[in-house]
Amino acid sequence: MIASLLTAFYNLAFVLLFAPLYAGINRKIRARVHSRQGPPVLQPYRDILKLMGKEDCQVSDDPVHRLAPYLVMTGALAAALLVPMGFRAPLGFAGDGLVLIYLLTFSAIGTVLAGLSSRSPFAGAGASREIMLLLAVEPVLAAAFFTFGTRAGSLGLAEIATGVAQAGFAPSLLVGALAAFLAIQAESAKLPFDVAEAETEIIGGPYVEYSGPSLAAFEWALMVRRVVLASFLVALLGACPAGAPVWLSALLHPIKVLVVLVLTELVAVLSPRLRIRQAIRFYEGAGLLAVAGLLVAIFGF
């Protein structure tokens, strides 16, 4: 009991406090690829603080509109409690991976609700794009997850971590990891799939009417969400090195998350934005790939 309370505290603190740092590192990397100096690594913390101190201009009395950013944040934090981050996940149980996917969807729905409740044509367009994208991406993520689950013989993340390592390498895992990585790219609203925000097309989509503290909550929630997604992928890939002591895996986890996030950023910085139809077609292809991987895994490869 005490142990799960402590790990719960650790997981929440990690995603909340370190998410802006990861964002800052990524901004620096993006700047370097652009041949720019880039803002200081701590800039995202300052941005959040700055927005917190600003006036919150609400365009709507709709409570959904007010609460949407917190919905995203709550979904992402709840998901954080299910992911092992070096330690055993605080709320971990057999089958927690499925719940995790649901919670991630739940937090994405927050963005959709924000868009629908804003009554701006840009927000509306962003919300409908978000739904379409979500419907295309979720199956990919789920199929990838089941691939790992099949290999490990369990749908619990903790069991997958040890099970995958014990079962050893298989081609289906490679396909699953690739599918999960592609899904995470869209789930974290990164280029080329940031169609729902698309600043140069629909001025930030669902976020267009948010300002001040609500916008800060939104941005922070998105950063947290990205870290949770990356942690999810890290958890799927399993304990590495196998049988490492807890302190070592706890130390390695933030580094692994960084690697995943940096890879996502590099893909983003080298891609132009796709049209929503192109993005969906892309994920239909990725979905086929992921399902094929799952079938291969079911047959034991």
Add this chain to the structure above:
Amino acid sequence: MQYETIVTSREDLASEVSRMADSGARLIMTVGTDVRPLGRGFEVTHLFGFDRANKVVGVVVPVPADDPTFPAVTPQLPPAGWMEREVYDMIGVTPEGHPDLRRLVVADDWPDDVFPLRKDVPHNYRPPRVENARSALKPTPEGTTVVPVGPFFPTLEEPAYFRLFVEGEEVVDCDYRGFYSHRGIEKLAEQLRYDQIPFLAERICGICGYTHSTCFSQTLERAAGIEVPKRGRYIRTIMLELERIHSHLLWLGLAAHIVGFDTGFMQAWRVREPVMWAAEALTGNRKTYGMNLPGGVRRDLRPEGIERVQQVLRDVERESRGLMRALERDTALRSRLRNTGVLTHEKAVLWGAVGPTARASGVDIDVRRDYPYAAYDELPVNVALRQEGDIWARLEVRVEETLESVRLIREALANLPPGPTFVEPGEIPAGLVSVGLVEAPRGECCNYLMTGEAGRPYRWRVRVPTYMNLQLTPQMVGPGTTISDFPIIAASIDPCFSCTERMEIVRHPREGRHEP
């Protein structure tokens, strides 16, 4: 370039215009002039360009002052649409039979009966304040929603208001209201001397300002028969081409930014920046060089600048090629730009497209070759041409032109003749009429000038490339165009609103306030 006028009557205008169009001429510009102080009424001139013959013909229609109307040619020639609206807005001569006579240039709260370019309206006239003036908008088509792009929008550096009529993600139709930056440069110029106007003209645009001062100077030189020394003409060519390089690189960056490819944006602008430094080394200013006067250029190029330019040209050439190779390999970028915003050859000709927009649709026009000016008669230009008419083709044309400009500057520097750069223009008599054309980075820029008393113009009209290309932008919105595509389609003509609207910031607007 040869300029001829044909005076016709209002009754014969339609047949005269179709005779011009049938003989392959292109409508370049329509100018309205208030010639009542000269003892006549009004005058509407349609300028037609014969590209292969290096000839411009002005079809002049005298309009009596007591019946200020003339038959619109827009139903025959769609590119006249905006220009005839402008004649109404500015001079108050009504084009009868015009399909869309909403306000184009003047603001929505401007009084209905004040026509700013009439000679009896003072240049510092300030209309009374009006509350809640509204634009006349196109009605929203059945079953569509309106997505506003503008008046302020992240990808528009200047105010412009497009209303997209949208079904789902698909754009069905659009409406445009612009000219928010109109500040009456043409009126202001009528108060200035010829040696002051190039500096005003250069401030029409923040990108291609040198084009405008060159265009004005050349139009005046042609009117008065001033022969610019050879070195002056070479220097103009060098600066014009340098401007084209930085303008095209600027566009390339913005286009990449609009499709979300910020790496392309930043790299294109990194390549561009040394071009600005080279311009500074040559002229003392990175932009708005302040070099042109009627009669030549005020300063010779600085020798250290010439060395600098040669180094920069080497870098630009190498890095533009590298950038283009990287862009070509990017299949996602290509899939966004190929077959997007297609302007067919027929439409490009019908709507009078100019510049890279026209050349990407296979319309083989380039002022530098067709109406040689500055030193282009001695430095022939290879015109970049594509047939596809989509945004990718416009990108290819611009990159090819950038490399061609590098070649032209090198050749001009190698053959830079010695001697003076400037000749005193002397007294310029009133009543001369002249037309000037310059190939700006965005396409053909056209000036019409009628000289006046006391070394001031009687009428000066500027028509910039964006004026033609922006008007036809809705033609590029084909079936299947989505909200995602519209920003890059609008940007693909490289629009310059301050050029189109002829903006000028008047520093002390309150001084000399005048009530009618």
